[in-house]
Each structure stands twice: as C-alpha cells, then as structure tokens.
Amino acid sequence: MMLTRRTITRGPFFWLSVSSGIVIMAFILLPLIQLFVAPSVEMLRVSIQDKDVAHSIWLSIYTAALAALISFFFGTPLAYLLARHDFKGKRIVEGIIDLPIAIPHPVVGIAILGVAGKNHVFGQLLAELGIRVMGSVTGIVTVLTFVALPFYLDAAKAGFEAVSPRLEKVSRSLGASMFSTFFRITFPLAWRSMLVGLIMSSARAIGEFGAVVIVAYHPMIAPVLIYERFEAYGLKYSQPVAVWLVLISLILFFLLRILTLRKTVEQ
Amino acid sequence: MMLTRRTITRGPFFWLSVSSGIVIMAFILLPLIQLFVAPSVEMLRVSIQDKDVAHSIWLSIYTAALAALISFFFGTPLAYLLARHDFKGKRIVEGIIDLPIAIPHPVVGIAILGVAGKNHVFGQLLAELGIRVMGSVTGIVTVLTFVALPFYLDAAKAGFEAVSPRLEKVSRSLGASMFSTFFRITFPLAWRSMLVGLIMSSARAIGEFGAVVIVAYHPMIAPVLIYERFEAYGLKYSQPVAVWLVLISLILFFLLRILTLRKTVEQ
C-alpha cells in the first residue's frame, strides 16, 4: 500500500471555504487595485499641486486629528472610570457611548444641526458666544468627534482594563498619590492602547462624509471634494484625489495593525 | 472618632472622570434627543405617508438586508476556514478582510465604479450580461456589501472559534460526515454569533451614505433622501425622515446589545 502523506482528507467543505475566500479577496482587492492603477503618476502629481485638493486633504487631516485629540482629552478619564469601577447603569453608559456607531451618517449631521441651530437654547448660546457650527471648521470637528469618540473610548478602556489594579495598589502603598500613580504606572502601560484608540478614531474621522456634508459643504474636506469632483467632472477627475485620501487611510490602517499585532505577540 | 462609612476616599481624579463622563453623555444624547423632539407627531405621520419617504426607507431596509445576506453566504465558509485552520499569510488575509472599514466612504463608491465602468474588462463583461451598477439597485447592494462584509466576517469567525473543535471531532467519531457535523453541531452553536454578524452588517449598511451617493443617487435610499430634503428644503424637512431611519438603526442596535449581553452572561 502507498503511504498517504496526509490522512486527514480535505473534503468539498474545505474547497468551498477556499473558493469563497478567493471570491471575497477579489471583491475587496480588485476595486482598490483599479483605483490605484487608473490615474497616471502625472495625474497624481498635478492633482496634489491643485490648491483645492491640497487644502482639502490638509483640512481633513487637521480636523480628524482634532476630533481624535478631543476624544482623547474627554474620553481618557471616562475610559479609566469605566475600566476600574463597577456601578449600576454601567451597561447603559457603555451602550450610550457606542450609540454614535449606530446612527446613519447623514442623521448625525442633522442631529448636530438640531441643537446647534437658533431654534435650540444651546444654539442660541453658541450664537451669542460668536461660535458658528454650520459651514465652519468648528462644525466639521464637532461631527467628526461625534463619530470618532466611541472608537477612542473602547480602545482606551480595553487598555486600562489590561493594567492590573494591583500595580496601582502597590504604587499607592509605596507612597504615590492617585495622580502620580496614573502618570507613572497606568499611563506608561496603557499608552499603546490609547494610541491605537487615537489612530482608530482618526481613521474613522478622516473617512467620514455623510455627516460632514450636511454640516459643512464648505470649507471642503477631502471626501466632500471627491464627491464634488465626481458630480461635476466625472469619475476620472475624482480618482486622483481619492488615491491621495485612501493613502492616508491605509497608512493609519497599517500603523494600527502593526500596533495591535505587536500587542498580541507580547501577550 | 466618627465612623467613616467608606474609607477609600474619592479624590479629584474620580470627580474629573465623572464630569468628563457627564460631558460625553450630554454630547451624545442631546443631539439625538433633540432630533426626536423637534418634529411633531403629525409631521412624522405625514412624512411616513409620503410615497418617496416610504419607498426610500423600504429600499434601505431591502438593500441592507441583501448586503447582509450576501455577506452571510460568501462569508460563512471563509469565516469557518479562518477559525479552524492556521496557514501562512493568514494574518494578511485577515488584514484584507478588514480593509473596507478603513476606506473613506466616497472612495468606496469611486473604487467600485472604477471596476464596474466600461474602461475595465470586468465592467465590459457586466455590460454584456446586461448588468448595470451605476444608478441601480445592483450598485447599491454592491457597495453596501463592500462596507458590511467585514462586520459579518469578524463576528462569525469569533462565533466559530468559540465552538470547541472537540465537539466536531466527537461528532465525526460517531459517524457524522463533515457536512453533517457542521449543520448538526457547529451551526446550532454558532448561530447566535452569526446573527450578531448579520445585524451588525445590516446596521452598518443601512447607515451608509457616502459610498452609495456616488454609485446611485437614484433610486434613493433613505440617507440620500435625507440629504436631498436637507439641501432642497432645509433642516426641518429632513428631520422626520431622519427620525424614521434612526429608529430602524436603534432597533438593530438594541437587538445587538441584547444578543451580545446575553452571550456574555452565558459565559
């Protein structure tokens, strides 16, 4: 009898899985490859030298980063609270935090305008302070923060949960106050998760279109510009801008995977 | 000396966390509450009786469900493969699967049109078969599948990983083929995770706007209609439609939380 090298037979089930895998890979990769292949290098160069394009991409980066930073400043203490304390209604608070993920994108814009407009007390207050949301960078940053916040909070919370409370207890027993303990022990151990959260929320914010286009068509962030170019001039003229924007997203995506993979390896 | 009821003192750190929590809760909840409060019941009634509104919401539900179903049929075998087998490049495949999450929404539309247009072999093939992507339900379902797929795949994969391979081994030793084992053992134990994946991908799809508006402004899904109403008639006329759409999203969101919380409790 011949020796069989592998006696675990790979049945039709296995091959079904492999073929569906190939279909899915192709479905995801083909459009992205085509996107990069379609515009010539010359077109990409011309495009980025276009003042409007450069300005919109810069505005996208700048507002997304601001949204991530705001999430960081307000989100960090709350994430720590949720990671360390149990209280009644914690589940509900966690649910509310994840709500923005579930809201359809244009509805986010509509909802924000609802409180920022002059029909709402809050909107009147803003108007008195001279703060304009509609059609302003402030407005863009507000909606981006709204959609980006849950991503930072969830990542930071997971990071804090991974730091053993015993380390903090030992630190306090050695004379460190709660503040010192946080900055000397908790933060150095959780910063990587917080960075993951920052990148995830930036990535989410930089790709947002539906919520922003409601609140601020102008000043134009990159996704809005891509949309305008497509509507006004067609596919060919929107592709180079799309390539530049997607490059930024992919950089964030790779950073993220490297960070999370390294974390898995370390554990 | 007085008895202190709690000797663990709650320092400024704690109160900082609580106040940032309150700010965040208000930031998320106020716009949503205002959204529901702004339109009168009468306006909501009139709105849903508007043929365009009803039709767009129905189209949204229908296309999102189709995208989730397509993810289910193609994603399930791949998710099972990834949960059960280790192979070289597995990390890369997992990375590619998550790519659509990272791509800015309008860029998804641009990229899909890139392969579906007549400049691409694949687009020519589709044209010969009489399949139109631009401005069609087919196109809507295609982009929604593109953005929804990763959510189904990740949830289903986690579900399969939670089923012990030993159960499958015992089933086979008792005479069941691989197919029988999947349908009698694996599926009944993983269906809840698969359902979670279906709901997550539906929820993601029903909220998508940027990718769809590029591929198909008409037929109008609900987010596009909200956008159009806002642009043409202003905030007040977009709010009732937004309420109806957000209601559907919230139902999906609650279903999801109930399902995942029950799963955590069971474990």
Place this chain on the structure above:
Amino acid sequence: MISIKGLNIELRDFHLRDINLDVAQNEFFILMGPTGAGKTLLLEAIAGLAPVKSGKIFIGGNDIIGLPPEKRGIGIVYQDYALFPHLSVKENILYGLNFHKADKKEAQQRLAQLIETLDLFHLLHRRPANLSGGEKQRISLARALMVDPAVLLLDEPLSALDPQFKADVRAALKRLHETSRTTFLMVTHDFTDALSLGGRAAVMHNGLIEQVGAIEEIFKRPASAFVAGFVGMKNLFPAEFSKNKATFSGLEIELAGAPTNGHGYIAIRPEDIVISRQILSSSMRNSFRGVVAGILDQGFYYELRVQTQEVSFTSIITKSSLIELGIQESADVVVSFKASAVHFF
C-alpha cells in the same frame, strides 16, 4: 485487535516516532506518560482526527489509515466530556444513531442497558450544562458506546472529576468493559485508575513508547530511568556495581541482589527512606548523615530534600513527624533505607 506498526506523526511541536503497539480484542489497555508525551495525539491518530506521516494502523486486521474518522467505528471520550450543549442528554446519547443503520429494537435495548449501567435515567431530558462532572462523563461514555464501536479511546476520562465522582465513573468503566466486546484504550496519569482498570499498559515519553507490560510489572521493575522517575522513584542515581554493592558520588550502598551489569542506575522510592535525628539501630543496612535542604508541603505529607555529602535524597515525612522531630531547614538528620528498597537496572 488494534495493531500499530511504525507510526510517525509530525504536528507543529509534537512528534510521535516509530510507535508500535498491539492491543488484544476486549483488552483494557492503559497509556501512561507525562503531559506533552503525545498520548492524546496518538489517540486522535487512531481515531483519524490527526494527520499521520507514515506507518499503519490495523483494527481487526484492516488498515484504516486512509479512512475518514466517521468510517472507522472508533469512539472517543475526552477529559472535558465534549457533550453537545444544545442537545438534551438523550439526544446526545442517540446522536450517533443518525449515522448508523441499526435495528430499532436492538438500539432500544442497547439504550436501556446503557441508561441502566450508567444510572442516567433521571437525566435523560436535561441539558448537559449544569450537570456534575461525573454525570457528564457517564453521558459521554453512553454516547460513545451507543453505536457499539470496535474500539473506545478514553483521553484521561477521570482526571477532571472531583474525587467523589471519580470512583463512580471508574466503577462504571469497569462494568462497561466487562459487559461489552469493545476494546478499551485509556490515557491516564493516575496509577489508581491504571491499577484498578487496566491489565497491560504502555508508558510514553517525548513521543516514544518507553515500556510496555503488565502494570504491576512496570511499577515494580521500571525498564528505564525515565519510567523509574515516572512511577515515583524519585531517588535515581547512576552507579557502579560490584557484587551486591553500588557506589556513586563516594557513597557505598548495599543491595539485596547482585546486578549482572557493571554499571547502571539505582532508584529508591521516597517513602522507603526513613528520616531520624540519630543513627537508628535497625535492620536497615544503609544509613547516611545529612542536612535538610528543602521542605515542600504536599498536602498530607512533606517532601524532604536531605543533602548528604554529595548526594541529595528525597524522602517523605508526615506533618506530625516533622513537628515531633523538630525538623526545619538546615537541621541535621539521618537517612536510612533497607537494601531491599534499592532498585537497580
């Protein structure tokens, strides 16, 4: 019945090398060895659940190496029960019948007999989730035996059980083996199980079979240094033999017999070494002064490491003796053992 010839397996970090094993019809064969020895891998290879690199496995004379697991007629019972949580106990037990053509009356009879033998009647309509370990394992046994397999593989079926359920399941296994014609092949690292259930056994280590034989034989006359250590002979030293004496590290030890080979190993069970504060006048021929180098709590007993000149002996002492003798670390003590307690090979 089971005949394994030159089996080789490579799976990630595990390797099984040149496994040869024969188990007779209706034997209750025991497979022993430390964690990572490859015992589970061998079972799964027999069941067709792990890939085989080369070699043959015969069941009743037929080479089954090319058959998928569902065609082999081999049952398997795992340590963690692996019950189907979404099925009732009865559905679990009857699961295999979905894939076997069986005479209805015969199946009914078989079910009744298994329920009776394994005392499962009151559990039939419950879900497995909240049952005790003992109940779960009895169900898992019934499920495997319902389809009347030629061979039943048991992967440490008792080791996850609480003591009070262990005896139950052990007794059930004994009854099942006596009343069926199935060949049992059980992995365990518990000597009680081996002694009370098995006739013959094999000891595995690092993917190799080290010794095959009757269980008492393995326990009394281990064939290698590894097996000696595995059966609890903690004091294992390479030694030179001359007549009925063994010398090693400057110590001379009297033996109860005369080894034929010039050098080899001697081994002494820790429980055969007596600890005292003074030299005892007794029949024990070997006595050495030493210092307590380590005390380890083992539940009822302490394991004592005593350092004599250049050798470290391991002994066992009760808690009461420890306190009565006032033994602490660095205390001076005497270790003594009979010549007959020294095993050599």
Place this chain on the structure above:
Amino acid sequence: MISIKGLNIELRDFHLRDINLDVAQNEFFILMGPTGAGKTLLLEAIAGLAPVKSGKIFIGGNDIIGLPPEKRGIGIVYQDYALFPHLSVKENILYGLNFHKADKKEAQQRLAQLIETLDLFHLLHRRPANLSGGEKQRISLARALMVDPAVLLLDEPLSALDPQFKADVRAALKRLHETSRTTFLMVTHDFTDALSLGGRAAVMHNGLIEQVGAIEEIFKRPASAFVAGFVGMKNLFPAEFSKNKATFSGLEIELAGAPTNGHGYIAIRPEDIVISRQILSSSMRNSFRGVVAGILDQGFYYELRVQTQEVSFTSIITKSSLIELGIQESADVVVSFKASAVHFF
C-alpha cells in the same frame, strides 16, 4: 504594633465580621485559611486598599482608618509580584523613594543592603518580564522594604513559586525579618512556611477569625472542627464522651485521656490510621473491620476511604503498600489507631 478592633467589611460577596487582632512590634505573624476566607481582603483593608464598613485599625497607636494608602507607611507584596513591567529592576526598587524624603546616603546604604541580602546585583538593569518567579518575588520584597515601612503585608508570597525557588525566597524572608524592625504579616496556606517563618498565627474562615495562637499549638490542639479539618485531621466525628471512651455511630473508641465535657468532637489524622488485611496484634487499642470505598491518587500516596459499619475513615497508604496488600476498591481491610492518636475537643 498592629491592633485591629471590631473591623467589619462588606465588599460584593465578601464579608469580614468583627475582626480583632493584635500583632506585636517586629513579630512575624501568619494568617491562614482556605481560599475565600477573606485573608487578602483583610490585608488590603489594613493597607487602605479596600473599603472598611466599621471598626478601627491602629498602627503604633494611631488610628489609620481615615488615611489614604500612600500615607499609611504599609508595604504590600502580592503572590503575583505586581512588578512594574515598564521599569528596570532598579527603578522598581527605587520607585517608592520618589515619594519619600530620604537622606541620600542612608537610602544608598539601604539599597546596597537589600541588594546584598536578596542577591539582586546581577539583575539591577534588567526588565522584570523574563525573570524567574523567585527573582521577581525578591525584587518585590526589596521594593516594599526600600521605603522602610512600619508594616509589611505579604499575600501568599511563596505560593506561586516553583519548589526550587521557594526555599530561596523563604530564606530571604527570614533574613529580612531578622535584620529589620518592620512587622511582618503574611498570608499563607502552606504549613511549611508557617512553621519555618512565623511565631504566632490566626486561622480565618468565612470572614471570621477561628483561632489565634502559636502555630504548633494550632496544629496540635485545634480549637474548632473547622481548624481541625484545616490542619489535616480528616477524620472528624461528633461523639459522646464518658471517662476515657468516646462513642459515635455505634463505635466505641478508646482515648488517651478523659475529656471533661460530655460531648464534643474527636479527630484523627489520616496518617495515624494503619491499614492491614488482618487484625493486628499490636499496641493500637482501636481496630475496626471495613471495606475500601475509595482510592485517590495523591502523588506519592493514596488516600483511602474505608467504610466500617456506619463510619467512613480516611487513611493514607503508600503505593508500594497498596500493591503489596493487594488493596482494591471493595477489598476487606482493618483500620487501627492508637488511643493517643485520637484528638478530642
């Protein structure tokens, strides 16, 4: 030094009720008890890391109940070391100095002494991640003692260590205790640790302190049925006393003394019960026939449950004896024990 008065704690499922405890300056006090007894909770309450419901804790005469943990001057060492993974070993040890005004020269001296005593010199510039358990625990000790705390709390500091490192750290603890003026309060469930390190001990159970006293005293004369079981007297029966006899469940047992109370408990250590196949002619005054009801592998020894008429005795037997006596489940055996092996209270 430490004086705890009427301490009550409620934390989720855990309750400590009316804890009263006094530990003298520089004592090495041991806190024993099973998992879930509340030992760690008591330590954390003393350190200010767990909320107290009512009661007082005095350290050197000052009630510290209102102080935050960083103001208490109490060090804590956990079973899992809790080293700061992002700091080097030296930075770990010096961490506390960031928050303590210390004379530089004195601190330098202290560091040198701790490094010397705990043999840490070669580790100073490494990260804790890949060190052995013993090294980690020595670092954790140095870190806690660097700030010269009045009290050092140790939460099972040895129980996660491999046997070969256990002795090291135990010896280090002994040296540290002898050379410092710090009061040590250590939680353990290992009698070896208790005997070799501690003088006095308390046994906790279900949030209550069951017995306080010298460790030998607790071992020899347990004050309650729970403590008797905890120190390994597995055979514990309620009995009626009359003169030097105890009766229970129809058995009459001879005692070495005459209890003053009319009824109470008797307890016999399993290692004091001798197993044989025939009635022995010996000085053992108590002998009963029975049947083996259970055999449990305990590593070197088997735990044997013997059922006599209506009582079940637990005994210990070596592997060799088991095989020599041919003992299996349901075998007929005789249990015997000396009158002096029967404890009563």
